Amino acid sequence: MEQHVRTHHPVLTGLRARRRLAPYLLSAPGSLWLLVFFVIPVATMLVLSLETPITTQGFLQAGYRFTWNVGIYGQGFSLYHTQFVRSVAYGTLVTLITLAVGYPVAYWIAFWGGRRKNTYLFVLLLPFFVSFVIRTLVWRFILSDSGFVLTFLRQLHLVPSQFHVLSTASAVIAGISYNALPFMILPLYVSLEKIDRTVVEAAKDLYARNTAVFTKVILPLSIPGIFAAILLTFVPAVGDYVNASILGGTGTTMIGNVIQYEYLTAADYPMAAALSFILMLGLLVAILAYARALGTRQIEEYL
Numbered sequence: 001m002e003q004h005v006r007t008h009h010p011v012l013t014g015l016r017a018r019r020r021l022a023p024y025l026l027s028a029p030g031s032l033w034l035l036v037f038f039v040i041p042v043a044t045m046l047v048l049s050l051e052t053p054i055t056t057q058g059f060l061q062a063g064y065r066f067t068w069n070v071g072i073y074g075q076g077f078s079l080y081h082t083q084f085v086r087s088v089a090y091g092t093l094v095t096l097i098t099l100a101v102g103y104p105v106a107y108w109i110a111f112w113g114g115r116r117k118n119t120y121l122f123v124l125l126l127p128f129f130v131s132f133v134i135r136t137l138v139w140r141f142i143l144s145d146s147g148f149v150l151t152f153l154r155q156l157h158l159v160p161s162q163f164h165v166l167s168t169a170s171a172v173i174a175g176i177s178y179n180a181l182p183f184m185i186l187p188l189y190v191s192l193e194k195i196d197r198t199v200v201e202a203a204k205d206l207y208a209r210n211t212a213v214f215t216k217v218i219l220p221l222s223i224p225g226i227f228a229a230i231l232l233t234f235v236p237a238v239g240d241y242v243n244a245s246i247l248g249g250t251g252t253t254m255i256g257n258v259i260q261y262e263y264l265t266a267a268d269y270p271m272a273a274a275l276s277f278i279l280m281l282g283l284l285v286a287i288l289a290y291a292r293a294l295g296t297r298q299i300e301e302y303l
Helices: 002-008 010-049 071-112 114-129 132-143 148-155 169-193 197-205 210-221 223-238 242-247 255-264 269-294 296-302
Strands: 051-056 060-066
Touching: 010 051, 010 269, 051 269, 071 114, 071 169, 071 223, 071 255, 071 269, 114 169, 132 148, 132 169, 132 242, 169 223, 169 242, 197 210, 210 223, 223 269, 242 255, 255 269
Parallel strands: none
Antiparallel strands: 051 060
16 A cells, blocks of 8 residues: 555656656747757758749749649759859868967967966957948958959069959868868867876877877877867858858859859759759768767867
């Protein structure tokens, strides 16, 4: 009788029910946010990509209707495969450049920053308190043919008079690299800051040279942070369109520029949605490959 009361008492039953519901209630705000701002928009975009325009008298567009038009995916990739390849190439170059620049900066702050580490990080992020577009427009002014940089170099006869930077791939890659640099440095700094300094000192006590300490101890321990930083840098760089619009030209168009044009100018919403899905699925495959190679727990630790 006592056991029956202990296990079936209403108070205990209510406590067990609340405990079972607690995880769902705690995750409800985040789940609702993902539903409203991710799942529903993605589902809407998927439906839109499978629609075809309704025409009147053979040429007047009168809206869209759902027709399972899966062929638009192949058509979109066939038309704009050059922009897809260019975006991946630019994203890869940006990732390599920011890694080469960002790793020494993160290393210096983590190991030599001392008490002023937070100050250095704040100074690093300070320019990014300004709008992304405004910073890119300032770079257009700096790199223009009449800007002070090229004017000064021409006066010193270091560059020819016809030399220009804007509307080239170099300008676009440099602009994306500048804007993506914090996304590379911060995960690298976190991974380097987490390295146990006693392990580094132990390597030095065993008469390892500084080069060996870095290549055998510090670099391997920072690899999870490197992978996370590459992920955070590569994905936005591939989908960028602002730098290509402001700093580039007709020969540097990225897939983001094509999607923007199809949405806002041509009003070809199914094509724009299909191109967006192709880009998103391609990046998703890359992310899953990273997660499988490194392990999602290690990636999440540095994101």
